[in-house]
Amino acid sequence: MFKSVLVANRGEIACRVFRTAKRMGIRAIAVYSEADAKALHVREADEAVLIGPAAARESYLVADKVLAAAKATGAEAIHPGYGFLSENAEFAEAVMAAGIIWIGAPPASIRAMGLKDAAKKLMVAAGVPVTPGYMGEDQNPDRLKSEADAIGYPVLIKAVAGGGGKGMRRVETSDAFLDALASCQREAASSFGDDRVLIEKYILSPRHIEVQVFGDSNGEVVHLYERDCSLQRRHQKVIEEAPAPGMDAATRAAVTDAAVKAAKAVNYVGAGTIEFIADASEGLRADRIWFMEMNTRLQVEHPVTESITGVDLVEWQFRAAAGEPVPLKQADIPMNGWAMEARLYAEDPANGFLPSIGKLEHFRLPDDIRVDTGVFQGGEVSQFYDPMIAKLIVHETSREAAAARLADACAEVEVWPVKTNAAFLVKCLEHPRFVEGDVDTGFIGAEEEALVASSLSKFGLEGAARALREHGVVADGNDHWAPWDTWNGPQGFRLNGPSESRQTIVVHGEAHSVAMTPDDYPPATYRPLTAHNGVWFEDGLAFEISAFKQMGAGGGSASDGSLRAPMPGKIVAVSAAVGDAVAKGQPIVVLEAMKMEHALVAPFDGKVSGVGAAVGDQVAADAVLAVVEAG
Template sequence: MFTSVLVANRGEIACRVFRTAKRMGLRTVAVYSEADAQALHVREADEAVLIGPAPARESYLDGAKVLAAAKATGAEAIHPGYGFLSENADFAEAVIAAGLVWIGPPASAIRAMGLKDAAKARMIAAGVPVTPGYQGEDQSGETLAAEAAKTGYPVLIKAVAGGGGKGMRRVDDPAEFADALASAQREGQASFGDPRVLIERYITRPRHIEVQVFGDSHGQVVHLFERDCSLQRRHQKVIEEAPAPGMDAATREAVTGAAVRAAQAVGYVGAGTIEFIADASEGLKADRIWFMEMNTRLQVEHPVTEAITGVDLVEWQLRVAAGEPVPLTQDQLSIDGWAMEARLYAEDPANGFLPSVGRLDHFHLPDDIRVDTGVEQGGEVSAFYDPMIAKLIVHAETREAAAERLAEACGSVQVWPVKTNAGFLKRCLEHSRFVAGDVDTALIGAEGEALFRVDASEDVALAGAGVLLDRAVWDDSYYEKQPSPWDPSSYALGGFRLNGQKNTALVLSVDGQKRSLTIGDRESRRLTTSAGRKVSIDYGRRSAPSRRAVATVEGQAFGFTEVDDDVVVVFDQGSATRVEPWKAAALVGGSTASDGALRAPMPGRIVAAPVKAGDAVSKGQPVVVLEAMKMEHALVAPFDGVVTEVNVAAGDQTTDGAVLAVVEAS
C-alpha cells in the first residue's frame, strides 16, 4: 500500500476521500485554486498546493499542474474524485507515466466507455441491450435531424462526452430540434471540450436505474446492487436511493448481471457505475431496461450503496489501486435496509433554480445523520464551480422510514444568505407519489410550482415579528443607538406603542411581500396576537455550536438569525424567510425583471444573445443565455414586448446584477 494520496479535486468529494485515507493512516495532499484558498478541503489535508486561478481550466483541469503538485509534495497516488479529470484517459496515462498510482480504471476502459456513442456500440457487441437511437460519426445538422425523425419524437440529444445532465436536451417537436442541438453542442464543448452528440429515443415514463460495479486487477468483477436516481430536475439527480423501489429478484438479477458483463467487456478495474434507463409504464421488468452509459469513476451518490452494504467504497478504491483483490466476493454482499441521499444545492427554486453564490454567514446542517460537505459557516459558494454544497444521507430499516428521516433532515437545514433547495427537497420527499414509490424522471416537472415555491406561513411571520419586537424592547444597547424600528412615523405601524396597545396593526415585509399582523397584549418576553397566539423567544440556545436561537409560536419552534438591527431571517421546513418592518426600501432593488430589465443573477459568460434591439419577443422567450457554474441559464422575456436594449454579445463576461437586456411591454 502507498503511504500518501493527492486528491485532484475540491469540495465535498476531496473531504470524503481524505476521511477514509486518514483512517487508513495515509498522508493526504490537497490542491486548490485561488478561489478555494480558504476552503474546507484545503484545511483538512495534511498538505495543500495552490495550482492556479479560479477558472477550472486554469487549475483543477490542468493535469500538468496537478502532477507538479504531486511531485513537489512526494504524493505516491492520485485520486481524481468525480468531475474534472476523473474520466480523462490522457491524465490517467500521465499519472502512471509519472510513476504514480492512479486510483481509477485503466485508460483503455475510460476511453471505451467515456464516449457514449462508442460505449453503446461496444455494449451491443457484448449483447447488452441499449436504448434505440443514433450514435454515428456524421454530425451534420441535417443527418442528426433525419436520425431524430427516424428514431421518433420525443428524442434526447446527448453530448457524447457528457454527464450530469450537461449537454442534454429533450426535443418534442422537429421545429425545436435545431435550437436544442445548438445549445447541447455549446454546452458539450464548454463542459467537456467536445461538441459531438448522439440521439436516443425518449422513454415517456423513464426510471433511472444504475448498478455499482467494482473490479480488480485479478479479473474479478462484483456488483453492489442497484440505486434508483429517477427523481430528477432537468436531468440533474435530486434524490437517490438504494435499493430501487419495486425491483423484484428476477429483474435485479438481470440488470446486475448485465452490469457485470458490461464491466468485464472493457477489463474494468476500480469503482464504476453502469447506468440503465427503464420503461416504468408497467413497473420494472427485465426486458424493459436498457444500457444508457457507464461512469468510469466514483459517483456522487455512492454513500447510499455504502449504507446498504456496509462497505467503504473509497477504501476499496485505495486497496484495489494498490493491487489488492476486491475485499468481498459476490455471495458475501447483501442488502441491509434502505438508504436515501439528498443533494443540497446553492440554488433558488423560486427563481427558476438559478444558482446562488456568496458567503455562508449562517450555515447549519443536521448533526444526527451522515453529511458529506466541503463548506462551512463563513465559507464561500463560488460562481466558478458546481453549486452542490452538501449531501444528506440517511439509512433506515424501511423505505418509508428513510424518506421520513431524510425529509426531517432537509427541514432542519439553516443557510443564509445563500439560497438552497432544502425546502424543495423536503416537499419532494413528502410528495404522495414519491412516498408511494411511484417515481419517474418526469415527476418534478409534472408537479410544477407546488414543489418549487411556497409562501411563508403566518406563523413564520409571527416568529419574525416576535424577534424584532423582542429586540426593540429588551436590547437596551440597540434601543439607545437609534430610534425604535417600531416608530409609526417611520414604518407605518398603525400607532403601535411599547406600553402594549391592544389590536395594533403591525405591517411587515416578509420576503418582500406586505403582511399585516394584528397584535394584542404583550407580556414579559412574549408577543400575543389578537387571536391569542403566543410567541416566545429563546436566545440562550446559541451558547453551543449545535444549538440555535429559537422563536416558538404556540409550541412550534422556528430557528432564526439576526441579519442586522431591523432584519431577521426565520428558518422553517428548510426554507429561509427574511422578515423586517415594511418600508419603501423593501420594495426597491433586487434582480427581478418586473421592470423589463434582465439582470445577471451571478457572474458568468454570455454564450448567446439571440435577439437584437427592436425585436418583438413573447413571454418566456430566451433573450440572453448565460453560462455559469458549468451550466447554461436562459434569461427570458418577463412578458410580451419589444427588446429596447441588448448590452452584451456572445463571449462577453458579466458581473452579478449587470443589466444584460431590457424588454418593454407591448
C-alpha cells in the first residue's frame, strides 16, 4: 500500500478521502486555490500546496499544477475526488506517466464511457438494455428531426459530451424540435466544446436508478446494490436513498446484472456507477429499465451505499489502485436497512434557488448522524465553487424511519447569514408523496410551489411571542403583559394626528415578515427555539428578530394612507411592493434612526399603491416612503 495520497479536489470530498487515508495511516496532501487558503480540507491535510488563483480553470482544473504539487510533496498516489479532473483521461495518463498511482478508472474506460452515443453503442453490443433513440453520426438538423418524429414525442435532446444537466432539452412537439435543437447545440458547444447530440424517447414517469459497481485489475466486478436518485431539481440530485423503493428481487437482479455487464464491457477498475432510467408508470419492472450513462468515478451519493453495505468505498479504491483484489465476493456483500442522503446547498429557495455566498457566522449541523462537509463556522462560502456545503446521511432499519430521521436532521440545521435549502429539504422529506415512495424526476417540479412556501406564519406566532419575552416583554403571574422598560415614558411622535407608542417585534424570514405586539398573542409556553445573536432557527429556517417602536396604528402614517419618515434615517427593510395586498398593522418599511428601528405599518387593510424607498436609502424627515390605499 502506498504511504501518501494527494487529493486533486477540494471541499467535502477532499475531507472525506482524508478521513479514510488517516485511518489507514496514509499521509494526506491537499491542493488549494487562493480562495481556499483557510478552507477545511487545507486544515485537515497533513500538507497543503497552493496551486493558483480562485477560479477553478486557473487552479483545480490545471493538470500541470496538480502534478507539480504531487511531485513536490512526494505523493505516491492521486485521488481525483469527483468533478474537476476526475473523469479526464489525459490527466489520468499524465499521472501514471509520472510514476504516480492513479486512484480512478483506467483512461480507456473513461474514454469509452465519456461520450454518450459511443457508450450506448457499446452497451448494446454488451447486451445491456438502452433507451430507444437515435445515436447516429448524421447531425443534420433535418435528419435529427425526422428521427425524433419517428421515435415519437416527447423526446429528449442530449449533448453527446454532456453532463450535470447541461445540453439537455425536452421537446413536446415536432414544431418545437428545431428551435430546441439549436438551443441545445449552443449550450453544448459552450459547455463542452462539442455540439453533437443524441435523441432519446422521453420517459413520462422517470425514476433515476443507479448501481454502484466495483472492479479490480484481475477482471473481477461486483455490484453494491442500487440507489434511487429520482428526487432532482433541474437534473441536479437533491435527496438520494438506498435501496430503491419498490424494487423487488427480480428487478434488482436484472438491473444489477446489467450494471456488472456494462462495467466488464469496458474492463472497469475501481468505483463506478451505472445509471439507468426507469419507466415507473407501472412500478419498477425489469423490462422498463434502460442504461443511461456511466460515471467513471466516485459519486457524491456514495455514503448511502456505504451505509447499507458497511463498506468504505474509498478504502476499496485505495486497495484496487494498489493492485489488490476486490475485498468481498458478491455473495458476501450485505444489504442492511435503509439509508438516505440530503444535499445541503448554500442557496435561497425563496429567491429562485440562487446561490448564497459569504461568511458562515453561525454554522451548526446535527451531531448524531453522518455529516460530510467541507466548511466550518467562521469560514466562507465562495462564489467560485459549487454551493453544496454538506451532505446529511442517515441509516435506519426502514425507509419510513430514515425519512423521518433525515427530516429531523435537516430541521436542526442552523446557518446564518448564508441561506440554505434546509427547510426545502424538510418539506421534501415530509411530503406525503415522498413518504409513500411516489416519486419520479418530476416530483420537485410538480410540487415546487408548496416545497418552497415560507413556514413563517407558523413560526411567526410562536417565535415572535417567545421573542417578545426574550427581549424583555414578559407576562406576569396574572397573564398580563409587563411592558419593556425601554419603551416607558413619553409617547411617540405625532404626525397628522395623535399616535400611541407600542412595543413590537418583527420576525423577518425568507420573503415575508410578521409583526407581533403583546396584544397579538397570549402568553403561553412555547417550544424552545435556538437563538444566535438575535437570529432564531426552526425547521431549517433562520429568522431575524427585530425590536422597534411602532408609531401608532399606521407607524408614521397620514390619514390618506401615506407612510412618512418620522425622522431622518436609513431604510433597512422594505417588505411590500406596489400591488401587494396588506393588512392593518403589517410592516411596510423599517427605518433605522438614532440606533433604533421604527416600523411604518399599514394604517388599514388595503393595497400598496406606491413605494418611495429602497433598502439602504437615506431619507429625510417627513419623506413619503410608501402609500397604502384602502380596499
